[in-house]
Amino acid sequence: DVQMTQSPSTLSASVGDRVTITCRASQTVTTSLAWHQQKPGKAPKLLIYKASILQSGVPSRFSGSGSGTEFTLTISSLQPDDSATYYCQQYETYSGTFGQGTKVEIK
């Protein structure tokens, strides 16, 4: 099965900072890669799919890139509302594997 590995597990940054989260797949997933945001006690929310397509309504400060086995999620200017856990997820295979998550904290 495809394993997804995110780094870092936790990051702390200030409002206005540029933040980057990395996701690596154990085998190629082409561009079948999504990013989900989850706030405590809430359901996850799809932010980006097909590696770089922004879901409708998601602020443009979020962007995704990559293909094959290496992907990144970038927040260009961190806002207080971005405090959450972010998960990458592959959908190239039937199992829809998630990364372990990256918790983003605001300093």
Next chain:
Amino acid sequence: EVQLLESGGGLVQPGGSLRLSCAASGFTFSNYAMFWVRQAPGEGLEWVSGIPGTSAYTYYADSVKGRFTISRDNSKNTLYLHMNSLRAEDTAVYFCARRDYSDPSTYSPLFYYWGQGTLVTVSS
């Protein structure tokens, strides 16, 4: 507006059974693959199972294979997860999710819309 509303969670003893439901509205249910994803307390997300619109086949995570059964009733716009032989490690919030685009015969586990989840606790 797409809505997914899970129900059926609760406290169950180890070895017991439970059936979760996910009532869908706001779209043509039969045209979309549907999924179950779970999250143990304080842990990350884990895909559990998926089914295309036609119910022609089903997929399961190894951790639940042989114990859980996914099904759907397109006439009732409802997705189900029948859970048997429950274990403590099945304790989690269970979310239902819908794929991105309309195609009743194909399957792609992109979780485009999510329900709010229902909590299953397995404990004696």
